[in-house]
Amino acid sequence: MSLALYDTWSRTVRPFTALQPSHVGLYCCGPTVYDHAHIGNLRTYVFEDVLRRVLELNGYKVRHVVNITDVGHLVSDADEGEDKMEKGSRRTGESAWEIAERYTRAFMSDWRALNLLEPTLWCRATDHIAEQIAFVAELERTGCTYRTNDGVYFDTSRQDDYGYLARLDHAGLQAGKRVALGEKRSATDFALWKFSPPGSTRQMEWDSPWGRGFPGWHIECSAMSAKYLGPWFDIHCGGEDHIAVHHSNEIAQTQARHGTRSANFWMHGHFLTLDAAKMSKSTGDFLRLQSLIDRGIDPLAYRYLCLGAHYRSKLRFNHEALEAAQAALDRLRKAYTSWPVGGTEDEDFVARFNAEVNQDLNLPRALAVLWELVRSELPDETRRATVDVFDAVLGLQLAEWRADTFEIPADVADLARQREEARARKDWPESDRLREVLRAKGWQIEDGVDGQRLSPLDAKGA
Ligand code: AMP
Ligand code: ZN
Numbered sequence: 107m108s109l110a111l112y113d114t115w116s117r118t119v120r121p122f123t124a125l126q127p128s129h130v131g132l133y134c135c136g137p138t139v140y141d142h143a144h145i146g147n148l149r150t151y152v153f154e155d156v157l158r159r160v161l162e163l164n165g166y167k168v169r170h171v172v173n174i175t176d177v178g179h180l181v182s183d184a185d186e187g188e189d190k191m192e193k194g195s196r197r198t199g200e201s202a203w204e205i206a207e208r209y210t211r212a213f214m215s216d217w218r219a220l221n222l223l224e225p226t227l228w229c230r231a232t233d234h235i236a237e238q239i240a241f242v243a244e245l246e247r248t249g250c251t252y253r254t255n256d257g258v259y260f261d262t263s264r265q266d267d268y269g270y271l272a273r274l275d276h277a278g279l280q281a282g283k284r285v286a287l288g289e290k291r292s293a294t295d296f297a298l299w300k301f302s303p304p305g306s307t308r309q310m311e312w313d314s315p316w317g318r319g320f321p322g323w324h325i326e327c328s329a330m331s332a333k334y335l336g337p338w339f340d341i342h343c344g345g346e347d348h349i350a351v352h353h354s355n356e357i358a359q360t361q362a363r364h365g366t367r368s369a370n371f372w373m374h375g376h377f378l379t380l381d382a383a384k385m386s387k388s389t390g391d392f393l394r395l396q397s398l399i400d401r402g403i404d405p406l407a408y409r410y411l412c413l414g415a416h417y418r419s420k421l422r423f424n425h426e427a428l429e430a431a432q433a434a435l436d437r438l439r440k441a442y443t444s445w446p447v448g449g450t451e452d453e454d455f456v457a458r459f460n461a462e463v464n465q466d467l468n469l470p471r472a473l474a475v476l477w478e479l480v481r482s483e484l485p486d487e488t489r490r491a492t493v494d495v496f497d498a499v500l501g502l503q504l505a506e507w508r509a510d511t512f513e514i515p516a517d518v519a520d521l522a523r524q525r526e527e528a529r530a531r532k533d534w535p536e537s538d539r540l541r542e543v544l545r546a547k548g549w550q551i552e553d554g555v556d557g558q559r560l561s562p563l564d565a566k567g568a
Contacts, residue, residue, distance in 0.1 A: 109164050109464045111157075111341075112418060114349060114372040115271055119466045124340055125370060130166040131339030132158060133331040133369065135348060136228070138175040139209035140194035143216055144392035145408065145423065146378040150345040152409055153375035153417040153467070155222040157343065159499045160463050170225040171334045174213075176206035176232050177310045178300075179323045183351045185257075185297040186288070189320070192309060202309040206232070212557075216395045219405035221501045227334055231326040234333070235312050238321040241329045241363060242298045242314075250362045254289035257300040258316050260358060263292055268358050271372060272350040296355050297322035324355035328368065331356075337364035341371045349374055378412075378421045396557035398428065400522050402514035406502055407432035413469045413500060435502065441480050442493055442504045449487025451495045455479050459496050472499070512562050518549050522560050525551065529558070 109122040124130050134154045137143050161168050181187035191202040198205060210230075231238075242258060245251050250264040262268040269276070274294070287293060301319040302311045311318050331342065337360060344353060353372060360368040380393065398408055411431035415421040455475065462472040476496055479489060497504050514522075525540035541551050545563070552559045 107164055107460055107464055109160065110466055111371055111373060112466050113370075114374050115367065122371065124166060125338065128166055130161050130168045130341065131335035132161070132168050132170045133327070133335055133339065133342045134170070134172045134225075135327055135342075135344035135352065136172040136174050137209075137213050138179045138190055139206045139213060140179075140190040141209060142394045142396075143213050144394060145398065146380075146392075147345075148216060148220060148395060148408070149378040149412050149421060150343075150375040151217065151222055152220060152412040154343050155220075155501060156413070156417075156463075156467055156469060156499065157341070157373065158223055159501060160467060163460065163463065163499055168226070169335065170223070171227045171229060171331065172225040173327060173330050174206075174210055174228060174230045175323065175326065176210070176230050177202075178231060178321050178326060184293070185259075185290070185300070185322070189308070189310070195309060206230075216405075219395060219399075220409050221406060221503050223501075229330045229334065231321070231330070232310065234326065234330050235321065237329040237333055238325045239299075239312075239314050241325055241332075241359070242316075242321070244363050245298065245359060248362050251298060252291065253316065255301075256289070257297045257319065257322075259290060259295045260298055260355070260362075261291065262294040262296070262358060265358055265361060268294065269350075269354050271354050271357055271367075274350070274354065296324060296351075298325050298359075324352055325359060327352070328356045328359045328363075331368060332360065332364065337368065338366040339369055341373055342369035343373045343375070346374045346376050375417045376420050378423050380423050393423070394557070400519060400526060400558075400560070401425070402516070402519040403428060403432055404435065407435045410435045410502065413473060416470055417467055438476075438480065438493075438502070439504060439507050442490060443507065445486035445490035447487065447490060449485060449489075449491040451492040452479070452484055452488050455482075455484075455492050456495050459499075463499055469500075472496070476500075514549075514560060518544065518547060518560070521547075522549075522551065522558065526558060529553075 110119050111122045112119045134151070137147060158168050158170055177189065177191060179190045181190060181193060191206060194205045195202045200208070242251070245260065246258070250261050251258055252261055253259070268274070299314055299316055299319055299321055301317045302308045308320065311320055331339065342353070342356075357367045360366055395405055395408065399405060407428065408431070411428055412421070414431065459472050459475045462468045462475060476493070479492055482489065484492075493504060521540055521544050525537050525544070528536040528540060544551055544560075548563050549560055550563050552561075
């Protein structure tokens with residue numbers, strides 16, 4: 107078997123070989139925990155999960171690190187505006203620390219619902235302030251930083267190939283620049299450490315050699331990936347929006363400190379879009395996994411939907427496509443559970459499936475192989491055993507699925523949605539009334555940290 111992956115750095119699909127035999131270091135930029143994850147964010151984690159499973163299929167032991175951004179991610183990429191955490195705190199009235207805790211837990215719950223494999227390590231930015239300060243101090247020694255009244259900045263003019271990952275056009279950038287620079291010398295320079303605003307105290311701030319403040323967003327990933335995977339590791343992932351700024355800056359820092367571009371492969375998942383517009387947490391109007399569950403959709407049907415589009419093409423979300431994914435998953439489950447255990451896999455089908463996933467994770471074609479197998483004349487137990495092999499990559503948990511898993515009727519889903527809306531506008535009497543209506547229909551609602559969960563009353567004790 108040979109695995110080939112698309113590398114954004116070289117802009118080519120090239121053969122993957124691990125830097126150390128049989129071990130792969132994989133760093134994935136994680137969530138900024140000032141709000142729930144939206145289903146677009148989750149698409150990127152599904153892509154990364156499939157990547158990890160394909161690496162494991164190829165016999166690699168994967169050291170998978172995912173960070174939690176709980177400080178330093180500013181509202182604007184130009185190092186201006188408020189910290190997203192402090193802004194979230196103003197929105198909800200909770201402290202920035204409470205918000206981080208709440209949305210980290212909600213994120214983990216989405217993670218499990220999508221059957222994403224547990225990373226080897228989760229790491230929080232706020233647990234690694236010392237590493238980030240040390241990184242900035244090292245950068246200062248190399249002479250590629252400067253100070254302004256509001257922070258310490260990286261001087262991107264010191265690197266001839268700054269922005270190569272994004273193929274940034276320096277001449278064009280300089281000529282066309284319209285952004286407010288503040289005291290920055292160039293539009294592409296970025297904050298390594300920002301001072302707390304004079305005369306005010308931030309909820310999250312630390313002492314540093316330069317003054318009290320907080321780390322920039324990019325330094326967190328460079329410091330933590332270098333700590334846990336070394337300054338030269340196999341694969342660094344994120345969504346496509348990270349190419350131009352976040353990952354270009356990670357590379358610049360690591361280049362200056364360690365002389366490497368951090369990772370051998372840089373891989374990016376393309377966006378899920380909603381009605382052609384970028385789905386954005388910052389606009390406050392977005393779809394969560396829980397919103398799909400409330401419509402009676404199984405989180406794994408959302409996973410199936412993601413598998414049906416190549417990670418390097420945009421996926422335009424709509425409910426019809428999601429319902430079609432749910433129907434396909436239902437058909438697959440039904441067929442699978444009707445087949446007896448005890449067979450052995452069909453090697454030709456396995457070879458074809460593996461060839462597809464090894465060609466830059468071509469899951470749409472791998473799914474076509476799956477359906478060809480389902481419709482084939484092979485003995486039932488052979489089909490079941492072969493699907494088991496595929497499911498190690500697909501992650502649809504077919505073997506765990508039980509036919510008695512409940513389906514939510516449309517009227518119940520609708521009542522549950524109304525209740526969520528009532529809760530959102532803090533209309534507690536209406537929310538309680540709807541809970542009772544649902545109870546009378548045989549459904550119960552539990553309010554968790556990450557929203558409400560619906561289940562049939564009789565299934566609870568079962
Ligand atoms: P954030 O929580 O905003 O830091 O983003 C978490 C991850 O989701 C990052 O890898 C982003 O690149 C990715 N991402 C953000 N928006 C989308 C989207 N609409 N579709 C797919 N991935 C996204
Ligand atoms: Zn990152």
